[in-house]
Amino acid sequence: MPESAKENELLPCRYCGGSEILFEENDYGHFSWGCRSCGSGGPIVRDKEVAHLASFAERELTAKTMAAERWNRRIEKDFPAARRFSKQMPTECPWFAFVDPEEPDRWIVGWMDTNHIREEGGSSYRHNDPLLTWWIPLPLVSALNSGG
Numbered sequence: 001m002p003e004s005a006k007e008n009e010l011l012p013c014r015y016c017g018g019s020e021i022l023f024e025e026n027d028y029g030h031f032s033w034g035c036r037s038c039g040s041g042g043p044i045v046r047d048k049e050v051a052h053l054a055s056f057a058e059r060e061l062t063a064k065t066m067a068a069e070r071w072n073r074r075i076e077k078d079f080p081a082a083r084r085f086s087k088q089m090p091t092e093c094p095w096f097a098f099v100d101p102e103e104p105d106r107w108i109v110g111w112m113d114t115n116h117i118r119e120e121g122g123s124s125y126r127h128n129d130p131l132l133t134w135w136i137p138l139p140l141v142s143a144l145n146s147g148g
């Protein structure tokens, strides 16, 4: 598959089914694909993820490809219990796992307070932080232990 074809492999928007998907770089150095019809976008690629590449053209191409892989990812297929922060907040789960905004290939354990999603001993993110993508409820250990 030639590099140039990768842009054309974007899946339709997971929310509205729109097929006009545009590449964006915002002022924070975040790259992402977004839907022109409904405005939903991401997950983002941060500039520091491609900072090791020498030329701007290389950084942009790599960011496009990485962002396309993330846009095309359908976490809900692999993890039917996964929910989008933008659709539903983990209000009823004392603990949950969420996709690490710093490292979008892994889950981290978090909890929520009035204004933030927090990583135990780590970063915190405002509820409307666009870096927050997916979360998944965690079962309580007490439920596992009660079997005797």
Ligand SMILES: [Zn+2]
Pocket: 013, 014, 015, 016, 017, 018, 035, 036, 037, 038, 039, 040
């Ligand atoms: Zn859309």
